[in-house]
């Protein structure tokens with residue numbers, strides 16, 4: 001195994017482990033609660049982990065979004081915020097960091113990823129157009145729909161199969177994409193929406209070969225490709241690890257090459273860029289840039305802050321540089337893999353291969369006796385919280401929402417619970433505690449019951465829906 005590869009638990013002899021390339025300078029105490037207190041808390045939250053108070057959570061694996069630990073350099077940079085309304089120095093540093101690491105020409109700052117999704121959808125989608133993509137993401141798809149577009153899934157079939165070991169389950173199926181372009185006509189396609197890694201598929205990467213082919217195909221029809229770069233550094237690490245020809249390239253080189261095959265990107269900087277808040281849109285074409293730079297002043301703030309304070313942009317510019325370091329990404333993906341390998345060794349079904357930001361428990365398999373309209377993943381997330389105070393999130397039928405035309409639930413093939421690892425926050429011992437709790441719940445799986453939904457909001461229902469246990 002090359003040095004670049006993560007050394008796994010299995011190698012007992014002559015093993016050379018990696019460790020996190022940082023040490024801990026400040027800590028935040030967390031508390032444990034009794035089983036009765038946890039049961040009360042999850043009932044009070046309507047069996048929805050989004051509705052728990054964070055002080056009632058022991059190990060918080062709800063999301064890797066905005067939950068990273070910043071470095072001492074980032075904290076120091078907060079003191080150097082230039083809080084000018086217009087032309088903040090920190091914006092120009094941020095613009096420079098995005099240009100040099102991602103390679104795009106123009107930058108529009110936003111308060112977080114959704115702000116950027118809103119702008120790109122409004123400027124690049126005409127009502128009635130289609131937006132093909134490698135699996136939906138909740139907020140991305142909603143913004144595409146609110147702009148009058150229709151998302152069409154063109155990811156490879158393997159992505160919908162939790163057991164498939166395909167190394168690049170985020171790949172676009174080129175046949176599906178070309179058939180759609182020919183059926184609808186190129187002018188009906190707003191752009192191709194590509195995400196690296198693919199969150200809803202389990203944090204699965206897309207290969208360099210695939211993005212090159214997407215570029216070649218879309219060039220043939222004059223269609224643009226926009227990237228959801230939220231976890232693109234983790235995607236670059238998987239390319240380095242798995243794709244022939246990239247073993248000796250740095251994550252930074254791979255990131256830049258990948259982005260060069262796209263026309264622009266939107267970013268939730270709260271993930272890969274190691275900050276607690278922030279986002280951006282970066283574009284290569286002047287027409288969409290000008291339109292987005294104009295729209296940002298309506299929804300986010302002036303085009304040199306877009307909803308972020310100067311200090312936020314300062315921390316973000318440094319986060320970009322820190323997150324693209326090979327040893328950082330290896331430790332990040334390695335910690336996720338450590339947890340996933342423990343669960344796999346214990347026979348617990350999870351999405352394979354283990355992705356970049358999270359472990360996805362296969363609730364459909366674990367609770368095979370609970371039908372999908374009784375929300376098995378929602379129930380599993382609640383049961384894990386009740387067992388140990390570990391908070392994960394449903395990624396199944398509740399997240400998939402309803403079909404806007406028929407009003408029926410969308411029934412996704414993947415019915416999952418996501419245990420998402422915040423960056424630079426938890427230790428290996430925390431991962432052991434998580435794995436043991438999942439195992440305890442798994443061992444009691446046959447007794448588990450489903451849920452019924454008793455409150456359902458209109459948009460992104462998974463955030464606020466409430467449930468009650470079925471008798």
Ligand SMILES: Cc1ncc(COP(=O)(O)O)c(C=O)c1O
Pocket residue numbers: 065112113114115137139140195199228230231267268269270279
């Ligand atoms: C893949 C992906 N894209 C976009 C977003 C939207 O970003 P934000 O939460 O910063 O609005 C998220 C998270 O919400 C995400 O995981």
Ligand SMILES: N[C@@H](Cc1ccc(O)cc1)C(=O)O
Pocket residue numbers: 062063064065138139199268399420
């Ligand atoms: N993007 C964040 C926050 C979020 C969670 C779920 C969503 O469906 C939307 C946003 C995440 O993946 O954790």
